[in-house]
Amino acid sequence: MTSQHFSHTDSASAELSGVRLSYPKGPVVLNNLDWQLLPGQVVGLLGRNGAGKTTLLEALLGLREPDAGAVRLFGQDALALDDHARARIGYVPQHSDLFEGFTPAQLLAYFKSFYPRWNEAKVDGLMSRWDIARDQPIRKLSGGQKQRLSIIRALAHEPDLLVLDEPVASLDPAGRRDFLRELVSQVLDRGATVVFSTHILSDLERVAFNVAFLSGGRIALQAPLDELLDQVRAFTGSVTEMAGLMARLNAEALKRTPLEAGRERVLARLPAGGELPSGLAAERVSLDDLFTELT
Ligand code: ADP
Numbered sequence: 001m002t003s004q005h006f007s008h009t010d011s012a013s014a015e016l017s018g019v020r021l022s023y024p025k026g027p028v029v030l031n032n033l034d035w036q037l038l039p040g041q042v043v044g045l046l047g048r049n050g051a052g053k054t055t056l057l058e059a060l061l062g063l064r065e066p067d068a069g070a071v072r073l074f075g076q077d078a079l080a081l082d083d084h085a086r087a088r089i090g091y092v093p094q095h096s097d098l099f100e101g102f103t104p105a106q107l108l109a110y111f112k113s114f115y116p117r118w119n120e121a122k123v124d125g126l127m128s129r130w131d132i133a134r135d136q137p138i139r140k141l142s143g144g145q146k147q148r149l150s151i152i153r154a155l156a157h158e159p160d161l162l163v164l165d166e167p168v169a170s171l172d173p174a175g176r177r178d179f180l181r182e183l184v185s186q187v188l189d190r191g192a193t194v195v196f197s198t199h200i201l202s203d204l205e206r207v208a209f210n211v212a213f214l215s216g217g218r219i220a221l222q223a224p225l226d227e228l229l230d231q232v233r234a235f236t237g238s239v240t241e242m243a244g245l246m247a248r249l250n251a252e253a254l255k256r257t258p259l260e261a262g263r264e265r266v267l268a269r270l271p272a273g274g275e276l277p278s279g280l281a282a283e284r285v286s287l288d289d290l291f292t293e294l295t
Pocket residue numbers: 023024026027029047048049050051052053054055056
């Protein structure tokens with residue numbers, strides 16, 4: 001696994017350094033985790049169930065206090081944000097069953113009162129496009145409609161940092177495509193940062209996202225998806241051969257799997273523009289393979 005060292009920068013939308021977080025009597029979920037999200041990035045956070053995606057997103061938002069380490073949002077301590085910084089954040093939690101008795105129209109009017117910036121035209125457009133009735137109680141909406149409403153609520157004040165926890169889980173494929181387009185236009189229009197957790201890999205492949213793999217309490221790897229698919233290869237050979245090969249190729253070993261008879265399989269990332277010598281057996285890997293091996 002690679003380690004990442006970030007220099008502190010106030011221009012990052014979010015920056016976590018050395019974050020450790022465990023639940024009382026529970027496991028250590030985040031362990032010396034470093035992560036940085038920059039303006040204009042769309043990042044898919046990938047990890048198995050229970051890897052700590054929700055915990056990480058909550059820590060990132062200052063909703064959970066780490067045992068150690070620091071979280072900064074827009075250069076401020078995430079646990080002591082001022083109102084201006086708070087208004088720059090949009091959050092779609094995994095489950096929100098609040099406001100079930102409100103109608104969507106009431107819910108949106110309520111949230112609008114908190115934000116100096118609120119894009120009514122965008123709200124109206126998405127409400128019709130995503131087919132959400134404004135005037136019936138939220139509890140009568142389907143799971144997918146509730147999720148869309150929650151996303152509209154989080155987009156309406158045009159946040160500079162949009163955090164979504166498994167936002168596509170209860171959307172149908174058409175809804176997911178529309179939603180992803182919306183996310184990307186957020187970034188293209190305003191240089192916002194978007195981070196969302198998912199385990200639906202096919203969603204990531206529709207757009208040139210960055211992907212971040214959460215494993216063992218750390219971000220094991222983050223890179224643009226197209227770059228990863230281009231640069232990562234799997235090699236098999238004797239352990240000594242592999243060490244020499246990695247050095248020769250200037251490749252970064254991401255994962256080594258021991259095989260029988262002193263052999264191993266190495267998943268490695270080649271440097272950008274790196275050439276493979278001809279005759280060398282190297283397999284390309286899919287996003288599925290990366291997910292399986294890195295998480
Ligand atoms: P993910 O979102 O990747 O599925 P979570 O962040 O929800 O992972 O959970 C990470 C780990 O922390 C799991 O082992 C989970 O059981 C545990 N956990 C999550 N929330 C709590 C809590 N409130 N109390 C104790 N343990 C928790």
